[in-house]
Amino acid sequence: MPSASVTITAFEHQFLPYAAIKNWQESHAAALERLQAAHKGGSNWFTLERKGIRFCEYVGIIQLPGLAMEILPKADNPNQGNKAHVLLESELQNRWRNVLLGMLQQVLDLPLSVPSAANLATVPHRMLDVFLKAFIQQTEFVYQNGLVKHYHVAEGNRAALKGQLLFGQHLNHNLLHKERFYTRHQVYDRIHPLNALLRMALLRTADLARNAGLAARARTFLLHWPELAEVSVPEERPALTRKTQRYGPALDLALLILRAQSPSLQRGHNQALALLFDMNSLFEGYIESLLRRAATAAGCTVHAQQEKTFWATIKARPDIVVSVLPTDQDPTPVRNCILDVKWKVPKAGKPTADDMRQVYAYCHLWGATHGVLLYPWVSEEQQPRRGIYAPSEFAEAGTQITGQTLFAPVLQANLTLNPRLGLDVLSVMRTLQAPNK
Structure with missing residues (x-):
């Protein structure tokens, strides 16, 4: 008996009882187990317990035959308050869905269209459709501006002698056809790896799209696309030249779709898909991106993922190092701040001891006088804390190191992403005067 169709919207770190999921069957749990086994690192996405699913820090989309799951970020406790997980299109879910799409748009530089509140209210919305629609639009742009061509070597029979005649193959194929020539020759056409990757992603899109209009649009577009053999999906985006620069956005989306596939889990024409992101890494990348954009205006430099030797072969790598530069208004010498x-x-509102120790070690290695733990702001109850670390014999004489917490307003009052967040954070960094001054 085929599994009933199930759609789930949940939050990271939420426990979702099977009893609360309409039409849930054991076959869905078995499919999720196979999905985790098929993906490297997939065992960290969620945990299937006896009475329900416990989600982890991964957010995004999972789609299987008969099962679609959206896992959304949420800065506070998802198990508190009302039963938001059963309200598939609740205001709360729409808010955090748009937060996720906005962060992905910023960090991955993808042409994703974050739905407006009006669209969310009038159109049934699924996050996967946003990715698929953006991919089709970008691929159409590439096609309208002409698919790239290149020279490549081909072998086969020709009516005229052109290129290198391959005697062995010629005798095998043309003993009775003396008017033909089996040659190795150069061809200039649209058989290009980039075109093949986009076609592969179009085929997946046609199968994955739950929106009938998107699926039909992808299938219609495939009728105009050249027939190309599949190629291996690269781990890194292929280098683009001046002639292929326009492929960038479409290729980024195509690789996201293709890497999220599990071909071993095919069921008919459907594919399993897991388009998931580690929310901790995503938020870190989002903050870094905003800080870099605001750095010049704030008179700072921003360095991410710098690495130094901590002990033997063990490396230390803070999330972000902010160097506050002197300005006419603030002539204080350059000072480094560690941002975790x-x-x-x-x-x-109290940081853990391990987090404070980690920041302390970073400050020593980078000669920083301030270490800041940056958290998302969610309520008025969150107040920054600040304290001076105990004197250290390893620090420069007379130097004190300050550690503090900072709560960043990720959302504005209208519940959209705060575009000034980067500048606001760097402004706080500038106000942190050297404590020994």
């Missing part, structure tokens, strides 16, 4: 980004809400 956390996508979580500390209990009672």
Whole structure:
């Protein structure tokens, strides 16, 4: 008996009882187990328990035959308050869905269209459709501007002698056809790896799209696309030249779709898909991106993922190092600040001892006088804390190191992403005067 269709919207770190999922069957759990086994690192996405699913820090989309799941970010406790997980299109879910899409748009530089509140209210919305629609639009742009061509070597029979005659193959194929020539020759056409990758992603899109209009649009477009053999999906985006630069956005989306596939889990024409992102890494990348954009205006430099030797072969790598530069208004000498980004809400607004020790070590290695733990702001109850670390014999004489928490307003009052977040954070960094001055 085929599994009933199930659609789930949940939040990261939420426990979702099977009893709360309409039409849930054991076959869905078995399919999720196969999905995790098929993907490297997939065992961290969620945990299937006896009475329900416990989600982890991964957010995004999972789609299987008969099962579609959206896992959304949420900065506070998803199990508190009302039963938001059963309200598939609730205001709360729409808000955090748009937060996720906005962060992905910023960090991955993808042409994703974040739906407006009006569209969300009038159109049934699924996050996967946003990716698929953006991919089709970008691929249409590439096609309208002409598919790239290149020279490549081909072998086969020709009516005229052109290129290198391959005697062995010629005798095998043309003993009775003396008017033909089996040659190796150069061809200039649209058989190009980039075109093949886009076609592969179009085929997947036609199968994955739940929106009938998107699926039909992809299938119609395939009728105009050249027939190309499949190629291996690269781990990194192929280098683009001046002639292929226009492929960038479409290729990025195509690789996201193709890498999220599990061909071993095919069921008919459907494919399993897991388009998931580690929310901790995504938030870190989002903050870094905003800081870099605001750095010049704030008179700072921003360095991410710098690495130094901590002990033997063990490396230390803070999320972000901000160097506050002197300006006419603030002639204080250059000072470094360590910024450690956390996508979580500390209990009672108090950081853990391990986090504070980690920041302390970073400050020593980078000669920083301030270490900041940056959390998302979610309520008025969150107040920054600040304290001076105990004197250290390893620091420069007379130098004190300050550690503090900072709560960043990710959302504005209208519940959209705060575009000034980067500048606001760097402004706080500038106000942190050297404590020994």
